[in-house]
Amino acid sequence: MFLKPDSVPHGATLTADLCIVGAGAAGIAMALALRDAGLDVLLIESGGEKDDPRIQALYAGTVADERLHSPLDRYRQRRFGGSTTIWGGRCMPFDAIDFEPRDYMAHSGWPIGLGDLLPYYPQANRLCEAGAYAYTAEQAFDRPMRPMLDGFDSTSFSTDTLERFSCPTHFGHRYHRRLENSAVRVLQGYSVCNLALSETGSHIVGAQARTLDGRQITIAARCYTLAMGGLETTRLLLNSAGAGGQSLGNAHDVLGRYYMCHLAGTIGTLSIDAAERVWHGYERADDGVYCRRRLALSAAAQQRLEVGNFIARLHHPRITDPAHRTGPLSMLYLAKYFIPYEYGKRLHGEESLTPGATLQHVRNVVADAGGIAKFLTHWVRHRTLAARKFPSVIVHPRAPRYSLDFHAEQEPNAESRVTLGDGLDALGMRRLHVDWRYTGRDVHTVKAALAEFAQELEKWGHARFDYDPDSVEHEMTRYGAYGGHHIGTARMGSDPRDSVVDAHCRLHEADNLYLAGSAVFPTSSQANPTLTIVAMALRLADHLKGRLAARPA
Incomplete structure (x- = not known):
């Protein structure tokens, strides 16, 4: 009651x-x-x-580095x-x-x-x-589920585990x-x-x-x-x-320490020799739930590489780069001010573009009007009006080129912490101050996992993953502490x-x-x-x- x-x-x-x-x-x-x-x-x-x-304003607080953590009343x-x-x-x-x-x-x-x-x-x-507690393609589907990378066989990475969506x-x-x-x-x-x-x-x-x-x-x-x-x-x-x-x-001065989120970012270019080898979208299980395959680093590989847990998904090119020449992506960039903060930051980051780049986005929109119409029709039918919503933006690039969207475990670190700040909220409670930090182990987790993936693709022979290893730390901190995953305090x-x-x-x-x-x-x-x-x-x-x-x- x-x-x-x-x-x-x-x-x-x-x-x-x-x-x-x-x-x-x-x-x-x-x-x-x-x-x-x-x-x-x-x-x-x-x-x-x-x-x-x-009421929402009661969440407000301060952060040590605004580049690395969102305001506390967000997410x-x-x-x-x-x-x-x-x-x-x-x-x-x-x-x-x-x-x-x-x-x-x-x-x-x-x-x-x-x-x-x-x-x-x-x-x-x-x-x-x-839906069902079924997190492999074999468990969730009676029919064959399309492979993520057809023929890719690796002892380090599995493509059989799933994400399921509420x-x-x-x-x-x-x-x-x-x-x-x-x-x-x-x-x-x-x-x-x-x-x-x-x-x-x-x-x-x-x-x-x-x-x-x-x-x-x-x-x-x-x-x-x-x-x-x-x-x-x-x-x-x-x-x-x-x-x-x-x-x-x-x-014992433990409360508030070991504050973790997740390490997340989008990096590199995966090129594959034939478009029909790859599927990076969603499929609906028999119970109607959207499911998606992901690349998951095995436990044995984690132990051998001495890294944290790591998964990745095939992703469209970076939205802010108009060189993708894809109308729906440029449309999303130009609509950035109408997209909720929680999603807009992940889509666009904090990058500011030159007038010339913005003009190229406009050209992409004009040149790909048909692609935009198809995208919007699907979005309205399967996201806006649907009770069970299509989970995210999926764009199939004209050429078989993808970026890699990764999500990784963060090492517990006693110096990454939340404490009380100086300000008071409307109820007289002291507000929080957040000092989120990452470690060398965190950087190693992402670097080693990406290098392993590139090596496994090279062995396979049908795809290549190109990225700048020196940019890994920048990419994994581009969005700072990931979203609303407030863990370990x-x-x-x-x-x-x-x-x-x-x-x-x-x-x-x-x-x-x-x-x-x-x-x-x-x-x-x-x-x-x-x-x-x-x-x-x-x-x-x-x-x-x-x-x-x-x-x-």
């Missing part, structure tokens, strides 16, 4: 078995998993059903549904190697393994509306009715600003929540779960007092000296406070985090169901 904000009196105390803070993918997944558990669950969300600039949404209101829908699970300690990857290793999440990934797939599903819209018709209480418009410790310093006894118009309430629950996103969860802990004069959860581990939560996502310093979301990930994998965020939330819901049912309220 949904509570109206004004139905809760100022100064009131709400009680619950479990208070979930944040109604994004993790919070809503947990609430759905617990709605029939016979527990009193309160789901509290700062924002409402629609975007509110005043995430403070509203019911969270950042699923703007996500692209790409789903894929983590790989077994992602959970393992690797002697060449500093601070790697999880206290759980892939086997601990496998029971929850299928349900996570269903909640994300990404609608993309807006969790707030999709699951509103299920929550409305359940015993879960949903309270919108209140932002949790502080967590209060017991006198013994080991137990949360209350959460203070406020509205922008000055009302304040207290939530007294048996257990609390913070599901506010990789940055905001950490911000609340940093703003709450812990034992010994430190922030809550920060007794409250990492999971067995030792409180180098982690914030345990294997069940419980804060080491408070026996009834849990964290849900990518903040707890010790490493980032190559995968977009949403599917694993939901799987981890379902696993946590199972744990809490057992814990809270073990004794009466």
Whole structure:
């Protein structure tokens, strides 16, 4: 059921078995998993059903280097549904190697393994509306799926693993009715600003929540779960007092450290001897879900090269370069000011073009009017008007020439961190300051993987990959920290000296406070985090169901 904000009196105390803070993918997944558990669950969300600039402004903060990190109120949404209101829908699970300690990857290793999440990934797939839990071409398709590079056979790279795509599903819209018709209480418009410790310093006894118009309430629950996103969860802990004069959860100065996103970029030219050998588009599985093959560096190759996880996709030429002579790409460049920031930056970067280059884009548009009409017709039918949207821009170049779009794991680095800045938001909370950094290992991961791919193509003999190895670091930082993948700021581990939560996502310093979301990930994998965020939330819901049912309220 949904509570109206004004139905809760100022100064009131709400009680619950479990208070979930944040109604994004993790919070809503947990609430759905617990709605029939016979527990009193309160789901509290700062924002409402629609975007509110005043609420969104609570996310604002500062960054150490604006070239390397986007403003903090971008790529995430403070509203019911969270950042699923703007996500692209790409789903894929983590790989077994992602959970393992690797002697060449500093601070790697999880206290759980892939086997601990496998029971929850299928349900996570269903909640994300990404179809069956089938992530190879053989599993997902009864019919033969077109090969990405026909005849390419490599022990280092596979082209058989898939990305699957959600609608993309807006969790707030999709699951509103299920929550409305359940015993879960949903309270919108209140932002949790502080967590209060017991006198013994080991137990949360209350959460203070406020509205922008000055009302304040207290939530007294048996257990609390913070599901506010990789940055905001950490911000609340940093703003709450812990034992010994430190922030809550920060007794060993780990909270906020090891901040990761992903390493991403577009580089080089892949030339192939026959256009019919290559397919870089999407196919729909029998359940209607869009799927796409990708190049995935094998675990054995990662270990041999001593690199992080790495995948790549065949991609159209760089949009900003009018030499591609492709009308739809030039049209996208000229329309850059009408494309949402989250996608426009990835499409265009921050490059400024000369008047001559802009004129060439105009010429491309005029010369390829037929191609543009075909592209727009497909986009309107299969993206704008479709319930399950075509995932991204796919342009088949006139000549078989492609760039390589890569996505790679980032090494955990204690000096890459988020801290509290000097400014206060409208609720009196200190804002975040982000200092995102990358390491030499990160550069090595991308360089070594690209070199391996070029070598494997040379062995094959039907294609060539040309790129400038000296440009790799520039290309992997062209867009800075990738998008909304905020990972690792409250990492999971067995030792409180180098982690914030345990294997069940419980804060080491408070026996009834849990964290849900990518903040707890010790490493980032190559995968977009949403599917694993939901799987981890379902696993946590199972744990809490057992814990809270073990004794009466």
